[in-house]
Structures are given as C-alpha cells and as structure tokens.
Amino acid sequence: MKHILGPRSAFDGGLFLPDRKSLLARRPIQTLHPDGPLQVPLTVRADLRTECIVDVGDTVVRGQALARALQSDAINAHAPAAGKVTAIGRVWTANDGFLPSVTIEPDGTDQRTPRHQGWDEESLITQLAEHGVMCSEPRAPLHVVMRKAIESGVTTLIVNAMETEPYLCSDLRTLVEHPSRTIDAICDLADALCVSNAILAVPFRHRRVVRRLRREVVGRHVTIEALANPYPQCHPVMLTKAVLDIEVPVGGSPLDCSVVVLPLGSVRQAADALLADEPVTDALITVAGDAIEHIGTYRVAVGTPFSDLARRLDIRAPVRQVVVGGPLTGVAMGYRDAVVTSTMNGLLYFAHREDVRPVPCIRCGWCIEDCPVGIDPQALMKLEIVDQPSSQSATDLKACIECGLCSHVCPSRLPVAESIYRARVRVHSRTGDAS
Amino acid sequence: MPIKSWLAVDAPLRSDAPHRRAGGTHRHILRTWMLAGALVGVSGAAFHGWRALLILALTVVSTFAVDLSFVLATRRASSGRLSRTFLVGLIAGLTLPVDVELYVPVVCGALSAFVGNIIFGGWLHPALVGRVLVQFIFLNHASLAVMGGAVLLPAYIFTGDATASVSTRYYDGWLDFEGEGAQAIELQSPQRALRAFAEGKIPPDGDDYFEPLLRDVLPPWPDAVLGAVPGGIGETSLTMILIVGFFLIYRGYLKWQLPASIFLAAFVTVAILPVGLADGYRWFPVFAVENGRAVGLAYCVYHLAAGQLGLVAFLIAGDMHSSPMRVQGQILFGIGIGSITIFMRLYGVVECEAYWAVLIMNTAATSIDRLTRRRTLGTQPPREQAALA
Numbered sequence: 001m002k003h004i005l006g007p008r009s010a011f012d013g014g015l016f017l018p019d020r021k022s023l024l025a026r027r028p029i030q031t032l033h034p035d036g037p038l039q040v041p042l043t044v045r046a047d048l049r050t051e052c053i054v055d056v057g058d059t060v061v062r063g064q065a066l067a068r069a070l071q072s073d074a075i076n077a078h079a080p081a082a083g084k085v086t087a088i089g090r091v092w093t094a095n096d097g098f099l100p101s102v103t104i105e106p107d108g109t110d111q112r113t114p115r116h117q118g119w120d121e122e123s124l125i126t127q128l129a130e131h132g133v134m135c136s137e138p139r140a141p142l143h144v145v146m147r148k149a150i151e152s153g154v155t156t157l158i159v160n161a162m163e164t165e166p167y168l169c170s171d172l173r174t175l176v177e178h179p180s181r182t183i184d185a186i187c188d189l190a191d192a193l194c195v196s197n198a199i200l201a202v203p204f205r206h207r208r209v210v211r212r213l214r215r216e217v218v219g220r221h222v223t224i225e226a227l228a229n230p231y232p233q234c235h236p237v238m239l240t241k242a243v244l245d246i247e248v249p250v251g252g253s254p255l256d257c258s259v260v261v262l263p264l265g266s267v268r269q270a271a272d273a274l275l276a277d278e279p280v281t282d283a284l285i286t287v288a289g290d291a292i293e294h295i296g297t298y299r300v301a302v303g304t305p306f307s308d309l310a311r312r313l314d315i316r317a318p319v320r321q322v323v324v325g326g327p328l329t330g331v332a333m334g335y336r337d338a339v340v341t342s343t344m345n346g347l348l349y350f351a352h353r354e355d356v357r358p359v360p361c362i363r364c365g366w367c368i369e370d371c372p373v374g375i376d377p378q379a380l381m382k383l384e385i386v387d388q389p390s391s392q393s394a395t396d397l398k399a400c401i402e403c404g405l406c407s408h409v410c411p412s413r414l415p416v417a418e419s420i421y422r423a424r425v426r427v428h429s430r431t432g433d434a435s
Numbered sequence: 436m437p438i439k440s441w442l443a444v445d446a447p448l449r450s451d452a453p454h455r456r457a458g459g460t461h462r463h464i465l466r467t468w469m470l471a472g473a474l475v476g477v478s479g480a481a482f483h484g485w486r487a488l489l490i491l492a493l494t495v496v497s498t499f500a501v502d503l504s505f506v507l508a509t510r511r512a513s514s515g516r517l518s519r520t521f522l523v524g525l526i527a528g529l530t531l532p533v534d535v536e537l538y539v540p541v542v543c544g545a546l547s548a549f550v551g552n553i554i555f556g557g558w559l560h561p562a563l564v565g566r567v568l569v570q571f572i573f574l575n576h577a578s579l580a581v582m583g584g585a586v587l588l589p590a591y592i593f594t595g596d597a598t599a600s601v602s603t604r605y606y607d608g609w610l611d612f613e614g615e616g617a618q619a620i621e622l623q624s625p626q627r628a629l630r631a632f633a634e635g636k637i638p639p640d641g642d643d644y645f646e647p648l649l650r651d652v653l654p655p656w657p658d659a660v661l662g663a664v665p666g667g668i669g670e671t672s673l674t675m676i677l678i679v680g681f682f683l684i685y686r687g688y689l690k691w692q693l694p695a696s697i698f699l700a701a702f703v704t705v706a707i708l709p710v711g712l713a714d715g716y717r718w719f720p721v722f723a724v725e726n727g728r729a730v731g732l733a734y735c736v737y738h739l740a741a742g743q744l745g746l747v748a749f750l751i752a753g754d755m756h757s758s759p760m761r762v763q764g765q766i767l768f769g770i771g772i773g774s775i776t777i778f779m780r781l782y783g784v785v786e787c788e789a790y791w792a793v794l795i796m797n798t799a800a801t802s803i804d805r806l807t808r809r810r811t812l813g814t815q816p817p818r819e820q821a822a823l824a
Contacts, residue, residue, distance in 0.1 A: 012809060015457075166455070241812065250813040327455040354456055360516075362461050365760025374809035378760075399811045404453040411461045418451045 006204040007228050010242030013372040014230035015405060017328075020166045024288055027296040029173050032312060034081045034106045038303035039091040039339050041077065041099040042067035044134050044141065048074035054102060058085045062112040063279045066102050073144045075132040080281035080301035081106040091303075092338045094324035094331045095139065101339075104303070115277040124192045124274065131273035132280040135266045136343040137236060138253070142266050149193055149260040156197040157190050158243055158254070161264040162227060162234040164203070165326030167288040168346045171264040173297045174284065175202065175209050178271070179216050182264070185271035186222050193260065198222045199243055203229040231328065232403035236261035238372055251398035265345055283344045291319045291351035304340045306333070310349060317351035328404040359412045367406035367416055373399045377406035377416045383423035397424045464688050464755075465518040471679035471750060472525040478675035479668030481592045483533035483585075484619075487668045490540045491528035497544030498524030498565075505553050519557075519756075523547050526562035526751060529669025530743070530790065531569075533597070534584060535576065543569040557756040559797045563790045570786055579786070582627050584665030585619040588612065595619055608655040609663035624665045626742035626780070628652040632734075633781040635711040644712045645723055645730035649737075656733075659740040666742070673745045680749030693758070693765040694748035698739055700773025705738045706731075708781055743789035744776060751790075757797045764800075764807040771796040 043050045050067035054060060060079040067077040083106040091101035129143040137160075138145065161171045175182060183200075190198035200217075202210055204226040213224045225243050232238055239261055240246050240254045248254055254261050265284065272278040281302055288295040293314035300309060306322060322338075323330040325346050340347070367377040375396040383389050383397065397420065406416040480487040502520040505511075527547045531540055543565045550568060551561025573579055585600035587593075589610060600619035606612060612620060631637055632648045640647045654664050662672025669676075683689035706721035717723070723731030738744075752758060752772055759768050772792045779788035 011812070237812070247813050250811065252813070321454060323454050328453040330452060330454065332452070332454055348454075350454070354454070356456070359461055362464070362519075362755050363760060364464070364755045368760050368809075369762065371809075373812040375811055376808065395814060396811055399813055407456070408453045409457045411459050411464055413456065413460065415451060417453070 007226065009228045009230045010233075010245070011238055011372055012374060013370050013405075014232065014238075015370050015409065016229070017164070017166055017231045020288070021169050021172075024167065024286060024295055024297065025169045025172055027173075029170075029177055029284065029297045029299055031299040032301070032304070032309070034301045034304060035312075036106075036305075036308050037086065038080055038083075038104045038106065038301055039089075039101045039305065039337075040066060040080060040104060040303035041091055041093055041101050041339070041341060043077065043099055044075060044096075044132075044342065045139060046096040046099060048141070050074055050077060050100075052088060052100065052102065054085050054088075056085055056088060059083070059107075060085060060104065062110065063281060064113055065279075067100075069129070073141060075129055075134065075141045075143070076279070077102075078132055078279040078281050079104060080303055082109045082111040083107045092335045093341050094333055094338060094344070095341070101303070113279075124188065128270060128273055131269075131278070132342070133266060133269045133273050134280065134342050136263050136345065137261070139343060142262070142270060145260070145262070146189070146193060149255060152255045152258065152260075154193060154255065154258050154260045155195055156199065156244065156259045157186070157193055157195045158236075158239055158259060158261045159186055159198070159200045159264055159267055160234060160236065160239055160261050161200060161202045162229055162239060164229045164231040164234045165328050165346075167348060168286050168326050170284045170286050170297050170345050172206060172209065174264060174268050175206075175213065178268075179209075179212055181271050181275060182267060183213070183216050183220060183222055184275060185267050187220055188274055189262070189267065189270060190221065195260075196221075199225050201225045201227055201239055201243055203227065203233075205229060231405065232372055232401065235372075235401050235403060237401055250395055265343070269342070280342045283340050283342050285340065285344050286346045287313055287349070288346070289319075289323075289349035289351070291315055291317045291349040300340050302340055302342050305336075306338050306340070306347065307336055309340065309347065315349070319349045319351060320353040321348075321350040323348040323350065328408055329402070356413045356415075358414045361412050361414060364411055366409045366411065370405050370409050372403060372405065373401055375399055377420060380423060381414065381416055381419040383427065384419045389423075389427060394427060397427055400424065459687065462518065465522055467683065467686055467688055468750075469518070469522050469525060471683055472522060472529060472669070474679050475529055475669040475672065475675050475746070475750065476525065478662055478672035479529065479533070482587055482662050482671060483668060484587055484595055484597045485593065486597065487533045489537070490531055490533060490535065490668060491525065493537060493540040494528030494531065494544040494547075495521060495524035497541040498527060498548040499544075501545045501548035502552055505548075520548060520552065523552060523561045526560075526669075527565045529746065529750070530562065530566045530667050530787070532579065532584065532665070532667055535579060539569060539573060539576070539579070542572065558800070559794055560751060560754050560757045563751065563794050566790055567787060567794065583621060583623040585621055586663045586665060587619045588614045588617065590614075591618040606654075609658045609661065622654060622663075622665055623652065625653050625659055625737060625740070626666065629738060629741055630780060633710050635713060639713055643725045643730075644717075645720075645734050646725050646728075649730055649733055653737055656737075656740075659737065664741075667746070669750070670743045670746045673740050676745040676749050680745075683749065683753070689749065689753040690762055690765050692762050693753055693769045696766045696769030697744065697748040697752060697773040697776075700770040701739055701744060701777050702735055702773075704774040704777040705735045705781075708777065710781065738777060738780070742776075742780070743787065744773075747772065747776070747789040747793055752793055752796075757800060759800050759803040759807065761804065761807050761809075764803040767803050767807065768796050768800065771799065 049070040061082045064079045065076045083104045086105045087103040090098045125143045133142040135142045135145045163171045210226045237248045246257045286297050322333045404417045476491045546568045547561045547565025551564035585597040587595040595618035597619045600621050601617035602621040660673045684691045709716035709718045721731045721735050775792035776789040
C-alpha cells in the first residue's frame with residue numbers, strides 16, 4: 001500500500017502547497033549564452049574577502065580567475081564568458097547587497113581555460129575551493145562546509161533534492177537530465193567526507209525519477225530515499241527528521257547529530273568542478289512568474305542583470321515584484337540592476353504584488369497546526385514588544401526554522417514570520433547569543 | 436515590452452517573505468460563516484414564517500448598532516470587527532424562538548454586543564452571552580422556554596400565518612398532515628419532551644417506559660431531522676444545519692473533529708447516564724428493549740437531533756475566537772460540550788443547556804490550549820527529561 005499511496009509525512013504540521021510546476025517541470029534545461037555586459041560579483045558573501053586580479057582593458061577567457069581569495073574560507077571568482085574587462089565597481093546582489101564586481105563585455109567566443117583532470121580524495125576539497133563551489137544552505141563555500149563536517153565526524157551525508165516550494169524545479173531537472181553524473185558526484189563527496197551513509201532525498205511523487213535513480217545507484221554506496229513532500233520538507237532540520245528520525249537540537253544544525261545536508265545545487269556545481277574541471281561560472285535557475293512569457297529552467301551566466309534576463313525571456317506585463325528564490329523564503333528585490341549569483345535557484349517575476357492589510361488575529365489556529373516544529377507562532381509574535389521572554393518562548397524562538405508557513409496561511413495576513421524573526425534578533429542581540 | 440518599463444515604478448524596494456499567501460482570508464471566513472448562518476435562518480423562516488426573518492433582522496441591527504457606536508465612540512480600528520459583529524447578531528437571532536416579543540431580539544443583540552463583545556472581548560461566545568442573559572432577564576416569558584409552538588404546514592412554508600394553527604392528537608407526521616384549512620400545527624418541543632421523560636413526568640404504558648415517549652410525545656423522526664418541530668429559529672432544521680456544516684468543513688473553516696466529538700460525547704453520555712423511571716433509575720438506557728424494539732437506541736438518537744445540539748456543533752462551538760486552536764483541543768472541547776449538554780438536559784433546571792455547555796467550555800479553552808500544546812521539535816520529550824533528572 002505504501003508503494004501506491006507513498007510515504008506519510010514524517011512530521012506534524014507542514015502543508016502540501018500547490019506546486020505550480022506542471023509546465024516548468026517538463027521543460028528541459030536551456031542555456032542562455034550571455035549577449036550583454038556581465039557584472040560579475042568578486043565575492044559570494046560580503047564578509048568573505050577577495051582581491052581583484054584583473055584590470056580594466058584586460059581580456060579574459062571563460063573560467064579565468066577574476067579575484068583571488070584572501071581568506072581560507074573565501075573562494076575565487078571566475079569569468080563566466082570570454083571578453084574584455086570594461087569596468088571595476090560594485091553590483092547589487094539579492095542576499096548581500098552591494099558587492100565588488102567586474103564588468104565583462106563578452107566577445108561572443110567560447111574560449112576557456114585549459115582543463116586539468118587531476119585530483120584525488122585529498123585534493124578534492126582544494127579543488128572545490130579553487131573552482132568556487134558554493135553551498136546555498138548554509139550559505140558558505142562548499143569546502144568550508146565539508147571541512148566543518150569532517151571535523152564534526154559526520155557519519156551521514158544527505159543530499160537534499162526536495163524542492164517543496166512552488167515554482168522551483170532546477171533540482172528536478174538536474175535529476176532528470178543528469179542522474180548518473182549526480183550520483184557520481186555524491187559518491188565522490190561521500191568518499192571525501194569518509195561517511196558510511198550517503199542518501200539522496202527526492203520527492204516520492206516524481207516516481208519515474210525515483211525509479212531511474214534507484215537503477216542508477218545499484219552497486220553504489222548511495223541510497224535513494226523517496227519522501228512525502230509537504231512544505232518545508234526541504235529544510236535540513238526537517239529532512240534529518242524525515243530521513244533518519246533524528247531531531248536536531250533546538251538552535252542547532254544537522255552537524256550536531258553527525259549529519260551533513262548538502263543541497264543538490266551544490267552537488268551539481270561540485271560535479272562540474274570535479275568531473276569536468278569547470279569552475280562555477282553559471283547558475284541553474286528556474287525563471288517563472290505571471291509577468292514572464294518563456295518560463296523554464298535556465299543555465300544563466302553569473303553576473304547577468306535581472307533586467308537583461310527579463311528582456312530575453314519576454315515580459316508580458318510590468319513587473320511589480322521580483323523574488324530571488326522561492327515564493328515562501330525568497331528575497332524580494334526592487335533594484336533594477338541586481339544580478340544573478342551562483343547560489344540562486346529561482347527568479348520569479350510577478351506582475352501582481354499581494355495586497356497585505358493585516359487585521360487582528362482571529363485565533364484560527366492554522367499557524368499552530370501547520371508549524372512544522374510545533375511552536376506557537378501567534379504567541380511568539382508578542383515577544384517583539386516583551387523584554388523578558390519566558391524560557392519556553394526563548395526556546396521556541398530558537399526552534400523557528402523561518403519557513404514562513406505561519407505567515408503564508410494566516411487569514412488575518414499578519415506578518416507572523418517577520419515578527420518572530422525580529423523578536424529573535426532582539427532577544428539574541430540582548431543576550432549576546434550568536435546562534 | 437520595452438526594457439525601460441520592465442520593473443513597475445511602484446514596485447517596492449524590499450518586502451518580507453512569504454511573497455505569496457494562501458487563499459483564505461478572514462473576510463472569506465466571516466462571509467462563509469455568515470452565509471451558513473443565513474441559510475439556517477432561511478430554513479427557520481420556512482418552518483416558522485416570515486417573523487423569523489424579522490427576529491433575525493432586529494437582532495443583527497441591534498448588535499450592529501451597539502458595536503458601531505462603541506467603535507465610533509472609542510475611535511478604534513474596526514477592520515474585520517463589524518463583519519464579526521454581524522455574525523454574532525445573526526447567531527444570537529438563530530438561538531431565539533420565533534414567537535418572542537419584538538423587544539427581546541433587540542435586547543439580546545445589544546447584550547451580545549455590549550457584554551459579549553465589548554466587556555468580555557469575545558472569549559466567551561458573545562451571541563450565547565446575550566442569549567443566556569436574555570433568558571435570565573425575561574425569566575417569566577413563556578416563549579423563551581420553548582414548551583411547544585406552531586410549525587407551518589407544507590403548503591404554507593414561508594408564507595403561512597403561524598397564528599392560524601390547529602392542535603391535534605392524531606399526528607402522523609408533518610409531510611402527511613392535512614390541516615383542513617389551518618396553515619400551521621401546534622406541536623410539543625422534542626427537547627421539552629425528553630426533559631419531561633428524564634424527570635419521570637411521562638406516565639408508563641404498563642411495563643413500557645420508552646414506548647409512550649417515542650409513540651405519543653416525540654415527533655416522528657423525519658420531522659425532527661427536517662426541522663418541522665418547535666424551537667429556536669436556527670435550532671430545528673438538522674438537515675440544513677448538516678448541509679451548511681459540511682460546507683464549512685469542506686471549506687476548511689470548521690474542523691470535522693469538533694462536531695463529531697460533540698455528537699459522540701452526547702451519544703455516549705445519554706447512553707450511559709440513568710433516566711428516572713417509576714421503578715427507579717435505569718442506567719444504560721441505550722440497551723432498553725420493549726416489545727422487541729430497540730427503543731433505547733431510538734431514545735438516544737432523539738437526544739442528538741433535539742434541541743440546540745446541532746446548531747451548537749456546527750455553527751456555534753467552532754467560533755474561532757472562543758474555541759481551542761488545535762484539533763486535539765477541539766476534540767476535548769467537543770467532548771465537554773456534548774457531555775455537559777446531556778447532563779444538564781437530564782438533571783439540570785436551566786434552559787438552553789447546550790448554550791451553557793459552550794459557555795462553560797469557553798472558559799476552559801485557554802487551559803485546553805495549554806494542555807494540548809505540541810512538543811517543540813528538537814526539545815527532549817518530558818519523559819526523557821524526567822529520566823535524565
């Protein structure tokens with residue numbers, strides 16, 4: 001019966017959201033070659049310092065380093081296209097605001113740096129650092145995450161392919177189009193981490209993909225775990241609970257339970273770096289929304305302006321909201337000049353912005369029922385104005401995984417998730433807790 | 436589209452996640468509940484005449500007027516409040532019998548708004564607060580303690596005159612009754628009959644105790660389900676209550692566990708608790724068999740269909756402001772309402788026992804919420820904590 005109905009949800013709460021992927025999931029990945037100036041950020045996070053190693057007027061080829069890491073936990077930046085450096089300045093990114101950047105005018109050729117096929121298990125982590133592989137959850141370079149995992153003595157690697165937010169399907173398309181390459185990369189990462197247990201978590205509802213992957217892993221030390229996909233099953237804490245039935249301690253990460261959870265996007269980048277010696281120069285993003293004509297999953301060069309992308313994919317109505325990431329956890333942007341970065345997995349152009357007028361709470365209890373971690377979001381809202389939260393409230397604040405489901409379901413349109421986040425920042429700033 | 440205009444000028448620089456919300460808003464919820472209440476009101480008007488609509492209108496207007504005056508006087512933001520006020524007035528009207536004097540709904544509505552909404556802040560169901568206060572204030576009004584009343588005959592639904600009623604001893608059911616010129620028929624309230632039976636006021640027929648009640652006093656089963664019995668405007672038609680109740684459940688605005696637990700608890704309670712018969716108390720009346728017929732079971736089922744239990748289960752107990760928030764809490768809440776209602780009906784003296792049961796359980800809603808709180812993911816279960824200690 002389980003094979004017909006699928007697995008049950010592994011946690012109380014959560015919600016099966018309308019996924020809006022029926023069309024997106026069928027469209028193959030397309031590559032958008034750059035045809036305009038690219039403003040390439042020289043670092044992936046504001047606190048990771050790099051040094052620009054090119055000058056205005058230099059000619060660069062694809063994959064050439066543009067910036068060198070100045071810290072051990074920073075990564076190099078690479079040219080996404082062959083061309084000429086026309087400016088050095090700064091550019092707006094969704095997650096980090098302004099970052100230093102280099103503007104490249106592509107020359108239309110596909111010249112690239114020569115490939116070096118040579119790495120072993122010891123140098124794999126260095127290879128990842130040199131190729132600029134980034135992890136989106138947690139937002140840190142992959143080699144840093146892996147080093148931490150090795151230091152923590154992880155025994156299990158979970159690769160997260162549970163895209164439970166609406167619209168997003170870059171992971172699904174990766175699994176459909178490159179299953180063997182993905183499994184190869186997982187095996188390499190598992191070997192480097194010295195883990196005995198490598199698990200690829202995929203939604204049960206994509207049954208053909210699951211069957212294909214199960215054929216692919218025969219004889220390999222990777223297990224395919226097909227899970228129910230209520231939102232936010234994609235969160236590492238919920239994934240650890242669903243796959244291993246282990247509860248991550250409040251305020252902690254899966255590393256505390258000897259588990260490392262890597263997003264499939266990072267594994268894809270690692271596969272490019274390890275198997276094809278390709279530095280990270282592009283992002284695989286789902287472009288969707290009611291303001292865009294040609295929705296789909298695209299491989300887009302890092303540094304492509306959102307406006308350029310919108311023009312190439314045909315806009316059918318003025319955009320009133322641009323969301324980087326999924327509609328529940330993504331960051332809404334208003335800057336015209338923002339650019340694509342390597343950690344993005346979705347870009348949504350909406351012609352309509354939801355009119356949110358909050359009214360007093362009607363005590364429907366929907367936020368409590370749907371909260372995946374079992375906290376009382378409606379009660380936590382009050383902490384925004386309370387000086388001394390109770391120990392239970394302080395624990396609940398830490399336990400919140402910021403999935404945004406409470407705000408999503410709230411019929412009173414209260415900014416529940418936002419209030420909890422502010423209360424959390426306020427309490428943590430006063431207690432000096434950095435978690 | 437030209438590139439210059441790709442991003443609208445009124446697009447905000449930043450907004451917080453989530454950027455897309457689920458469909459149901461508080462407006463949808465209130466409108467759906469109002470629609471449900473209005474349909475039940477219409478069913479009351481069908482069986483009791485146009486005066487039912489007048490009673491409903493007076494209650495709503497009076498509730499609305501008091502609350503609007505409060506909002507204007509205190510200059511408070513009223514977003515969503517007045518819609519709820521309308522719903523409170525409607526529910527208060529549904530609890531009143533059709534033959535009350537016209538000032539009673541006015542007072543009931545005003546008390547619902549002033550005492551229930553403004554003074555208590557809605558944590559006790561405001562409509563029921565108004566209703567029970569009216570019951571006390573007009574204690575001598577026979578119409579409020581529904582002993583019996585007129586029900587319009589099938590040919591005169593909505594339009595008939597309830598005062599042109601006849602009384603008969605030979606009654607085979609509402610659908611089959613021919614009034615011979617009368618537009619309505621005088622019937623006894625099934626709730627009142629069940630109370631009288633519990634008090635031992637219905638004489639036995641030889642060794643049969645339940646048979647006289649079911650055969651001679653209670654209305655035929657189809658009448659009780661259709662609503663062709665006396666009672667409050669919204670209390671009688673179980674059919675309409677079930678229809679709107681299932682609609683509310685389908686829309687997700689009412690958890691099915693709540694009415695289910697109310698009816699189940701009521702059934703279990705009435706099945707167990709003793710009734711006072713001439714030869715003493717009889718426990719487990721559900722197992723009573725007379726002349727080869729399972730009269731005990733019929734007696735228990737009549738308890739579910741009679742009185743305010745249906746209205747309470749589907750339209751009143753689910754009020755979001757005054758009920759527990761989690762499903763487990765609502766099940767406890769429902770069990771409390773069902774069992775208290777039956778207990779008060781069998782042994783109590785006050786009228787409107789189901790409304791009292793809701794008010795009693797309203798006071799426990801916060802405690803129930805605390806009791807049924809989920810364990811936060813990542814914290815140790817209490818048992819493990821105790822073991823560690």
